[in-house]
Amino acid sequence: MMLDIRDLHANAGNKAILKGLTLSIAPGQVHAIMGPNGSGKSTLSHVLAGKPGYEVTGGTVTWQGRDLLSMPAEERAAAGIFLAMQYPVEIPGVTTINFLRAAVNAQARLRGEKEPDAVTFLRRVKEEREKLNMSDEMVKRPVNVGFSGGEKKRNEVLQMAILKPALAILDETDSGLDIDALKVVAGGINALRAPDRSFLMITHYQRLLDYIAPDFVHVLAAGRIVTSGGPELARRLEAEGYDGIVKVA
Amino acid sequence: MSARPATPSAARQAFGNGLDHAWSQAAASLPGGDWMRQIRADALARVVRSGLPGRRDEAWKYADLANMRTMALPLAEAVRVPVEAKAAVSADAHHVSIANGRVTQIPVPDSLPDGFEVLRLADTLDVPSLWLRPFLEPSGSVVDNLNLAFATDGVLVRVGRGMTVASPLVVHNSASLSGTMSHDRSAIVLEEDARLTLIEITGADATRDALATSRLAINLGRGASLVHIRLSSGTQGAALVQDGSVELAAGARYGHVALSRGAGLLRQQANVRLAGEGAQCDIACAYAAPGGHQVDLSITLHHAAPRTTSRLLAKGIAARKGRGVVQGRVVVDEAAQGTDSHQMARGLLLAEGAEIFHKPELEIYADDVKCGHGATIASLDPTQMFYLQSRGIPATEARDMLLEAFVQQVTDHAPDALREDLMAWATRHLLQKEGHA
Ligand SMILES: Nc1ncnc2c1ncn2[C@@H]1O[C@H](COP(=O)(O)OP(=O)(O)O)[C@@H](O)[C@H]1O
Ligand SMILES: [Mg+2]
Numbered sequence: 001m002m003l004d005i006r007d008l009h010a011n012a013g014n015k016a017i018l019k020g021l022t023l024s025i026a027p028g029q030v031h032a033i034m035g036p037n038g039s040g041k042s043t044l045s046h047v048l049a050g051k052p053g054y055e056v057t058g059g060t061v062t063w064q065g066r067d068l069l070s071m072p073a074e075e076r077a078a079a080g081i082f083l084a085m086q087y088p089v090e091i092p093g094v095t096t097i098n099f100l101r102a103a104v105n106a107q108a109r110l111r112g113e114k115e116p117d118a119v120t121f122l123r124r125v126k127e128e129r130e131k132l133n134m135s136d137e138m139v140k141r142p143v144n145v146g147f148s149g150g151e152k153k154r155n156e157v158l159q160m161a162i163l164k165p166a167l168a169i170l171d172e173t174d175s176g177l178d179i180d181a182l183k184v185v186a187g188g189i190n191a192l193r194a195p196d197r198s199f200l201m202i203t204h205y206q207r208l209l210d211y212i213a214p215d216f217v218h219v220l221a222a223g224r225i226v227t228s229g230g231p232e233l234a235r236r237l238e239a240e241g242y243d244g245i246v247k248v249a
Numbered sequence: 250m251s252a253r254p255a256t257p258s259a260a261r262q263a264f265g266n267g268l269d270h271a272w273s274q275a276a277a278s279l280p281g282g283d284w285m286r287q288i289r290a291d292a293l294a295r296v297v298r299s300g301l302p303g304r305r306d307e308a309w310k311y312a313d314l315a316n317m318r319t320m321a322l323p324l325a326e327a328v329r330v331p332v333e334a335k336a337a338v339s340a341d342a343h344h345v346s347i348a349n350g351r352v353t354q355i356p357v358p359d360s361l362p363d364g365f366e367v368l369r370l371a372d373t374l375d376v377p378s379l380w381l382r383p384f385l386e387p388s389g390s391v392v393d394n395l396n397l398a399f400a401t402d403g404v405l406v407r408v409g410r411g412m413t414v415a416s417p418l419v420v421h422n423s424a425s426l427s428g429t430m431s432h433d434r435s436a437i438v439l440e441e442d443a444r445l446t447l448i449e450i451t452g453a454d455a456t457r458d459a460l461a462t463s464r465l466a467i468n469l470g471r472g473a474s475l476v477h478i479r480l481s482s483g484t485q486g487a488a489l490v491q492d493g494s495v496e497l498a499a500g501a502r503y504g505h506v507a508l509s510r511g512a513g514l515l516r517q518q519a520n521v522r523l524a525g526e527g528a529q530c531d532i533a534c535a536y537a538a539p540g541g542h543q544v545d546l547s548i549t550l551h552h553a554a555p556r557t558t559s560r561l562l563a564k565g566i567a568a569r570k571g572r573g574v575v576q577g578r579v580v581v582d583e584a585a586q587g588t589d590s591h592q593m594a595r596g597l598l599l600a601e602g603a604e605i606f607h608k609p610e611l612e613i614y615a616d617d618v619k620c621g622h623g624a625t626i627a628s629l630d631p632t633q634m635f636y637l638q639s640r641g642i643p644a645t646e647a648r649d650m651l652l653e654a655f656v657q658q659v660t661d662h663a664p665d666a667l668r669e670d671l672m673a674w675a676t677r678h679l680l681q682k683e684g685h686a
Contacts (some may be wrong), residue, residue, distance in 0.1 A: 049639050052631060077641035089636040093654025107641035159640060
């Protein structure tokens with residue numbers, strides 16, 4: 001197993017949000033987590049990425065044999081974990097291209113590798129941004145400043161494509177996208193599917209799963225996974241709504 | 250120095266005695282003929298009467314010089330302080346050095362293009378001079394009067410009509426002062442349509458009671474344009490007061506970018522008078538106040554003519570026990586219709602126990618004006634920090650990136666060719682890590 005979450009309990013602001021969550025993801029697998037608003041999906045993604053402000057009160061998370069929860073956020077990133085955020089952050093004064101370069105170099109240093117040279121780096125950014133229909137001007141602007149919701153999501157996928165993580169956690173990367181943008185973003189994600197790369201896709205709707213076929217679908221409710229299945233579970237959710245499924249489970 | 254006297258009047262008395270003593274020691278060595286000695290004596294009498302400014306003066310509300318135990322110190326000896334060299338600017342330049350108030354290096358006249366003059370103040374004070382006179386009047390400002398009484402030297406710069414000086418004039422001003430004071434006084438005159446870039450690099454170094462004042466009077470003729478870059482830094486024992494006045498004739502432009510780091514008290518005060526129609530000024534300051542340091546920017550923008558424009562941007566970073574003050578006063582005369590003024594102060598508190606005060610003041614006597622102001626004080630944004638860290642950037646590097654971005658919005662106001670050097674200086678002096686411990 002690459003990622004092994006066992007009986008995870010976590011608080012946010014003294015309130016218990018995750019209440020015994022267990023999930024394992026093997027290399028190459030695509031897992032989808034669906035659940036109603038407020039069920040704890042973003043909390044799970046934040047706890048995995050190491051965002052401050054959450055307190056883990058029980059359980060373990062093992063990543064490639066290491067205790068993930070004891071690692072600072074930047075080490076998790078260098079160890080291959082990437083979170084595409086539901087609400088990407090604006091950083092005035094720092095351009096996307098400089099931000100990406102700092103990230104690539106920092107990860108290389110943390111892994112004890114050589115930093116890629118500038119020419120190689122710039123060529124890669126150009127290739128990846130073109131796949132996502134992003135202009136050169138967009139990556140020269142301050143990170144996410146003045147971007148539309150859809151542009152911010154594309155910028156997340158661009159970062160993922162450049163950083164090539166072993167586990168990509170996508171928190172509602174589909175929300176706020178029109179159908180064309182959704183296709184572009186889904187294309188970007190599909191292009192990254194590989195036998196040694198796993199995905200944890202968090203979504204509220206079945207829509208994204210029409211473009212990216214998951215191997216497993218889990219339903220999160222009140223801080224736990226209440227039921228799991230294959231792609232057919234997502235379609236059932238779409239047809240019947242969360243209420244039925246959550247109650248039956 | 251001995252312990253401070255207990256009562257204000259006793260303090261005033263001790264200050265007066267101390268100053269008289271410093272004066273009797275220094276007077277004979279101060280440059281200038283009898284006429285100048287008379288001006289100095291008048292100025293001194295005014296300082297003794299008023300005392301040094303302190304909290305009871307509105308303009309000095311946050312920076313108490315009288316409390317800094319820098320009263321009435323003996324005048325610093327002339328020294329040759331090694332200047333912090335040309336490293337700060339890579340451009341081709343004309344160099345002036347001032348050390349402890351005395352000019353130690355100045356371009357030889359032959360090396361300067363025709364119409365560009367750089368003289369030592371000390372060389373010009375023997376006989377009364379009409380054009381110098383207004384610059385040597387005692388004024389209502391205590392610091393100005395103290396400076397006038399004791400000024401040992403400075404530079405007088407004149408750029409002739411229509412002339413563009415291609416290379417910047419760089420003034421390295423260093424003072425090494427423990428237990429002493431130093432005062433320099435300079436003037437810059439740009440005649441009609443003249444252009445100059447001035448770069449001042451000032452360092453005041455002292456381990457205990459010390460006061461340096463640096464007075465700079467700038468006069469810009471019709472359509473003249475001055476770019477004024479200032480890099481200042483001081484140590485905890487030093488009080489450094491940079492006292493400026495800028496007078497702009499019609500269509501003149503004054504662009505000022507100041508980067509300042511600490512000092513026990515680093516006070517930058519300026520009085521900018523937009524005296525001619527269409528004059529424009531753009532002032533952008535970034536400062537850092539490390540622990541035990543304070544930076545006080547007090548700037549008055551006086552719109553005295555129609556359709557004049559002013560911009561003031563001040564961005565400060567304060568560490569634990571560091572203090573920043575920005576007082577921006579905008580005065581719009583009744584005659585100054587069509588004034589367009591905006592000021593923005595942004596403060597970043599790096600730790601608990603850091604302090605930043607913003608005090609905008611508007612006095613508007615005209616009715617057709619646009620005067621905006623804004624102020625923010627915040628800490629480093631934890632969501633921005635996490636965003637950077639979540640991409641693999643370690644916390645210290647993430648913080649530096651955010652601080653650099655904060656300061657860069659100020660260096661962006663400098664001409665393209667200087668921005669990189671300014672950012673490098675800022676990274677070294679404003680964002681140095683030990684300063685933020
Ligand atoms: N810092 C916090 N303090 C208190 N409650 C929080 C905090 N962050 C999230 N919550 C609460 O935790 C619950 C789960 O939130 P979240 O994980 O964002 O849900 P989802 O992403 O599934 O919509 C919500 O009820 C939310 O209000
Ligand atoms: Mg969410």
